[in-house]
Amino acid sequence: MPLLEIKNIETFYRLIYALKGVSLALDEGTNTTILGNNGAGKSTILKTVMGLIDDQPDKGTIEFMGKRIDRKDPEDIVRLGISYVPEGREVFEELTTRENLLMGAYRRRDRAGIREDFRRIYDYFSVLEEREDQLAGTLSGGEQQMLAIGRALMNKPRLLFLDEPSLGLSPLMVKEIFDIIKMINSEGITILLVEQNARMALKIAHFGLILENGRFVMKGRAEELLEDEDVKEFYLGIKQTESAKGYQRWKRKKRWR
Amino acid sequence: MFLQLIVSGISIGSIYALVALAMVIIYKTSEVPNFAQGEMAMLSTFVAFMLLASFGQPFVISFAGALVFAVVLGVFLEFVFLRRAKDPNVLSLILITLGFEMMIYGVASWKWGAEQQSFPFPVSDFDIVNLGPAVVSYLNIVTLLVTLFLMFILFLFFRYTKVGIAMKATQQNMLAARINGIRANRILSITWGMSSLIGAVAGMMLAPIATLDPNLMLDPLLKGFASAVLGGMTTLVGSALGGYILGIIETLFGGYISLQFKSIVAFLIIVLVLCFKPSGLFAKHYVRRV
Numbered sequence: 001m002p003l004l005e006i007k008n009i010e011t012f013y014r015l016i017y018a019l020k021g022v023s024l025a026l027d028e029g030t031n032t033t034i035l036g037n038n039g040a041g042k043s044t045i046l047k048t049v050m051g052l053i054d055d056q057p058d059k060g061t062i063e064f065m066g067k068r069i070d071r072k073d074p075e076d077i078v079r080l081g082i083s084y085v086p087e088g089r090e091v092f093e094e095l096t097t098r099e100n101l102l103m104g105a106y107r108r109r110d111r112a113g114i115r116e117d118f119r120r121i122y123d124y125f126s127v128l129e130e131r132e133d134q135l136a137g138t139l140s141g142g143e144q145q146m147l148a149i150g151r152a153l154m155n156k157p158r159l160l161f162l163d164e165p166s167l168g169l170s171p172l173m174v175k176e177i178f179d180i181i182k183m184i185n186s187e188g189i190t191i192l193l194v195e196q197n198a199r200m201a202l203k204i205a206h207f208g209l210i211l212e213n214g215r216f217v218m219k220g221r222a223e224e225l226l227e228d229e230d231v232k233e234f235y236l237g238i239k240q241t242e243s244a245k246g247y248q249r250w251k252r253k254k255r256w257r
Numbered sequence: 258m259f260l261q262l263i264v265s266g267i268s269i270g271s272i273y274a275l276v277a278l279a280m281v282i283i284y285k286t287s288e289v290p291n292f293a294q295g296e297m298a299m300l301s302t303f304v305a306f307m308l309l310a311s312f313g314q315p316f317v318i319s320f321a322g323a324l325v326f327a328v329v330l331g332v333f334l335e336f337v338f339l340r341r342a343k344d345p346n347v348l349s350l351i352l353i354t355l356g357f358e359m360m361i362y363g364v365a366s367w368k369w370g371a372e373q374q375s376f377p378f379p380v381s382d383f384d385i386v387n388l389g390p391a392v393v394s395y396l397n398i399v400t401l402l403v404t405l406f407l408m409f410i411l412f413l414f415f416r417y418t419k420v421g422i423a424m425k426a427t428q429q430n431m432l433a434a435r436i437n438g439i440r441a442n443r444i445l446s447i448t449w450g451m452s453s454l455i456g457a458v459a460g461m462m463l464a465p466i467a468t469l470d471p472n473l474m475l476d477p478l479l480k481g482f483a484s485a486v487l488g489g490m491t492t493l494v495g496s497a498l499g500g501y502i503l504g505i506i507e508t509l510f511g512g513y514i515s516l517q518f519k520s521i522v523a524f525l526i527i528v529l530v531l532c533f534k535p536s537g538l539f540a541k542h543y544v545r546r547v
Contacts, residue, residue: 050436078438090433092426103426106419107438151437 001066003028003190004049004082004159009060009070011041011048018044019057020214026159026192031185033193033201033222035235036211042194043087045211046161050074050084064159079107083157087164089148093137097128100136100147104154114154121150124180142173149180159190166197178204198235202226210235260391262512263505268397270504271404275459276474276481277488277496278411279452284490285428286448289350293334293357295478297453298460299471300361301327302376303369305461306469309377316379320461324454331453332446339449340442365471376464400462407458408497415493424448476520480507483523487530489537498539 002025011019018041026032036042048057051074062070069077078084083104092100101121105114122129125146131139136147145165152160162181166174174197182204185191195201202208208225210218218231225231276294283291305323308314314322334357342349382396415421427434427444435441459481460474467473480503488499503523511519530537 052432052436074435075438075440078436084436086432086436090430090436092429092433094429095422095426099422099426102419103423103434103437103439106423155438 009057033205081158083152091136104151266505266508270501274497274500277484279456295474296361298456301457302460327457328450331449335449373468378465489540495539
């Protein structure tokens with residue numbers, strides 16, 4: 001049985017028909033990435049599962065560990081063991097780093113376990129320990145992203161959603177963050193990663209899905225997708241234009257819709 | 258004369274500070290100035306009065322009872338009315354609080370009538386201590402001590418308890434709070450209960466120097482609001498300081514310039530603050546990203 005199973009969900013953002021029937025199954029321990037252009041509906045999938053869009057999904061079901069979770073409140077979904085790192089980090093700017101992490105463990109009662117997890121997160125992100133008593137709003141973008149991931153881990157999730165963790169970060173920082181995501185996954189936490197940075201995402205993921213206009217158009221193992229001609233052209237930016245004799249250019253033209 | 262005015266200023270400033278605190282606690286969570294704050298406090302004070310005068314209960318039980326009532330009232334209003342509002346904007350929430358204000362005012366007028374009562378209090382305003390040239394009444398001292406104590410408790414609550422930190426977290430970022438499993442609705446209820454409690458303390462400290470009738474909190478509410486604007490609607494410490502500043506300025510104005518126009522000072526201050534430092538004197542705040 002898959003850990004998370006989304007069956008044919010359709011979501012409306014007020015009047016916008018954002019997801020037009022999306023199905024997805026995540027097995028325990030896997031690392032899956034969803035790629036797609038702006039406005040394709042990637043983040044909407046995560047938000048729908050987390051229950052952040054009122055009264056949605058309009059159709060379809062979502063099951064986590066065999067139990068229906070669609071249309072539940074985010075507060076309850078978090079308690080089941082799904083953590084969500086939102087787009088744009090969303091740390092508590094006027095709380096200290098420590099307090100932010102503590103809020104991640106809000107639902108937990110086991111003091112010893114919480115202390116242990118503090119240790120674990122400071123091991124992943126040593127810079128957070130240095131900034132322990134600093135207000136989160138004064139951290140750099142990369143540090144805030146680390147804090148957001150650390151906070152999500154404090155919930156002791158079985159499934160972790162990451163929404164564009166590379167947004168607005170330097171290439172070096174992106175690499176660091178992705179290495180840590182990979183490490184988190186190797187410790188047994190299932191990951192669903194939404195990204196624009198297709199190359200980086202496919203390098204650490206096991207599976208990839210491509211979303212266009214609210215529908216999946218392609219699905220495969222990450223290595224295969226990295227080699228796929230269409231993916232290369234549309235998402236990795238490798239373009240092959242052939243010029244037979246220098247006056248005619250044949251360009252691949254493909255639409256999935 | 259000057260010292261005496263300062264003493265009365267601090268005394269009345271304590272009341273303003275409490276009202277301002279009550280207001281800011283709600284404002285920070287829901288961005289709504291709660292205009293029913295005063296009437297909620299008035300109703301709780303009447304409950305204390307009823308327990309004292311009609312049921313002949315001792316002070317401790319009456320005051321405790323009134324405080325419990327205040328918490329229940331705050332939670333009730335939030336749970337029954339505010340939570341029902343679907344996709345509310347700030348304006349409609351303000352209108353709801355104005356609705357509460359009228360409702361509670363009506364209930365109080367119907368139950369206790371418009372005649373003025375005197376509120377019995379264990380400490381008298383007429384027992385005095387000489388402080389150099391100024392006289393300080395026991396009531397002044399108790400008011401100040403209770404206010405400072407309450408502020409200290411609030412400080413500890415927001416600094417060290419999990420619920421307190423979660424409350425700050427919800428105030429800063431509702432979405433992030435919810436995805437960390439903090440029940441935002443529950444936090445909102447707690448906020449209203451706390452705010453109502455603080456307001457009730459203000460009401461009961463004020464009632465012995467004023468007279469108890471349904472208009473008890475009308476003036477202090479506006480002054481408390483002015484203090485909150487003066488100190489900054491987003492800072493607890495600032496709004497409390499604002500209360501003291503306003504109390505002192507107001508009594509000084511009343512003593513040296515004009516007693517009749519004393520009440521105008523508060524509004525003059527609101528206008529000046531809004532002109533020169535709209536976020537308030539003590540506000541330090543991260544600008545919210547849009």
